[in-house]
Amino acid sequence: MSSDPTHGARVPSRTQVAIVGAGPAGLTLGHLLHLQGIDSVILERSSRAHVEQRLRAGIIEQPSVDLLVAAGLGDRLLREGMRHSGFYLRYDDVTHYLDFHPYTGQYATVYGQHELVKDLIAARIDTRRPLHFDTEVTAIAPSGPTPAVRYRTTAGERTLEADFVVAADGFHGAGRAAIPADVRGELIREYPVAWLGILAESTPAAPEGMYCPHPNGLSVHSMRGPRLSRQYLQVPADTDLGDWSDPQIWDELSVRCAAADAVPLETGPIVERSLAPLRSYVCSTMQYKRLFLAGDAAHIVPPTGAKGLNLAISDTCVLSHALGAAINHGITEHLTRYTATALPRVMAAQRFSALLTTTLHALPGDGFTEALRRATLDRWVGSEAARHELGEVYLGLPFATAPTFGTPIGAGASA
Numbered sequence: 001m002s003s004d005p006t007h008g009a010r011v012p013s014r015t016q017v018a019i020v021g022a023g024p025a026g027l028t029l030g031h032l033l034h035l036q037g038i039d040s041v042i043l044e045r046s047s048r049a050h051v052e053q054r055l056r057a058g059i060i061e062q063p064s065v066d067l068l069v070a071a072g073l074g075d076r077l078l079r080e081g082m083r084h085s086g087f088y089l090r091y092d093d094v095t096h097y098l099d100f101h102p103y104t105g106q107y108a109t110v111y112g113q114h115e116l117v118k119d120l121i122a123a124r125i126d127t128r129r130p131l132h133f134d135t136e137v138t139a140i141a142p143s144g145p146t147p148a149v150r151y152r153t154t155a156g157e158r159t160l161e162a163d164f165v166v167a168a169d170g171f172h173g174a175g176r177a178a179i180p181a182d183v184r185g186e187l188i189r190e191y192p193v194a195w196l197g198i199l200a201e202s203t204p205a206a207p208e209g210m211y212c213p214h215p216n217g218l219s220v221h222s223m224r225g226p227r228l229s230r231q232y233l234q235v236p237a238d239t240d241l242g243d244w245s246d247p248q249i250w251d252e253l254s255v256r257c258a259a260a261d262a263v264p265l266e267t268g269p270i271v272e273r274s275l276a277p278l279r280s281y282v283c284s285t286m287q288y289k290r291l292f293l294a295g296d297a298a299h300i301v302p303p304t305g306a307k308g309l310n311l312a313i314s315d316t317c318v319l320s321h322a323l324g325a326a327i328n329h330g331i332t333e334h335l336t337r338y339t340a341t342a343l344p345r346v347m348a349a350q351r352f353s354a355l356l357t358t359t360l361h362a363l364p365g366d367g368f369t370e371a372l373r374r375a376t377l378d379r380w381v382g383s384e385a386a387r388h389e390l391g392e393v394y395l396g397l398p399f400a401t402a403p404t405f406g407t408p409i410g411a412g413a414s415a
């Protein structure tokens, strides 16, 4: 397959929806619009190889899986993904399994995010709709009847005009900056810690994901295959990846996950490393004029609980329905209500991610804070009601809007 999906074609000068960013949000949105017969152009700053290799969290909630499968994007995910019902929690020398499936009938699927991105890119290429890598958006003008996106390639700077612009350009993208700072309604929380992540050729520590809160800090033990583990260590926010040797990483992972009821952690060659800061961010205004934010462009969650990808997908479900209603049917009220429709689910995930983060990590605090953390862990282990509440969000709250496929949208499509 060519590394240039456009085979050298130029970016069109006009489209119905200009999408900035070819991450999970931009690519999923492009496909959901395609299914409604709507044109889009996706502009991506990085190379195809870069976005296809970017290692990120890989826990996909049931509603996200359902949407991807219904949209024809989930064949490999269903074949190769690992279906999990909950997670393990190990602390004070004892391992507990929190099985959420009985409460909701749902599962989480473990599947590398970059594998999903590869599937989404392949699907986009099949549609023959424009997707341009190495194309950086430098400015967005969201006003007027014809919003415009300014972009730069090796051939120089040009403008793409569109009926609507979607910034799906991640946390560090250009899109959010087009919304005046005083109307963004930003909510920010920074944690003084980061996650040092490894991908290693070793047997995963547990059959499903495992969190090990420890006085030294949290360790997380996940997987990408029967002999491929994905594991994380809580480290100080100012950590340099180079500060840690491979043996040091294994020693610390082993110490934090040791328990009387468990075999020692298997080690192996580390094939990838990553460092991710822990922060929560919400742009409470996800729409400004004809510009819409989706995914990390609008909100960031700390990695604990792996909600980022899932929020990106749920945003695109709401937004694709609203754009379809406006473009195919002239009904604009769903677009006007995009923020009001999407934000409550974002905040539910923020609440979950913040609770998981503050309960599982060793963070600065007094003895009382520590005792409350411990009490929360004990509740999760000891109370069905507490597990039900936690599991409902872990496995995935329903999307705010039912997906819309095909054109014209059916009369049954919900608001």
Ligand code: APR
Pocket (backbone or CB within 6 Å): 020, 021, 022, 023, 024, 025, 026, 043, 044, 045, 046, 051, 056, 057, 113, 135, 136, 137, 138, 168, 169, 170, 171, 172, 173, 174, 294, 295, 296, 297, 307, 308, 309, 310, 312
């Ligand atoms: N012009 C074009 N593309 C841009 C620009 C720009 N100015 N700025 C950023 N981008 C691209 C980035 O290179 C990236 O590929 O936008 C894309 C955004 O993709 P993601 O960061 O993957 O964000 P999103 O699609 O919202 O997916 C959210 O990503 O950060 C993880 O864990 C998070 O799983 C979540 C997921």
Ligand code: PHB
Pocket (backbone or CB within 6 Å): 056, 057, 058, 059, 209, 220, 222, 223, 230, 303, 304, 305, 306
């Ligand atoms: C992952 O598998 O990447 C993962 C697992 C659990 C988390 C976050 C990420 O909480």
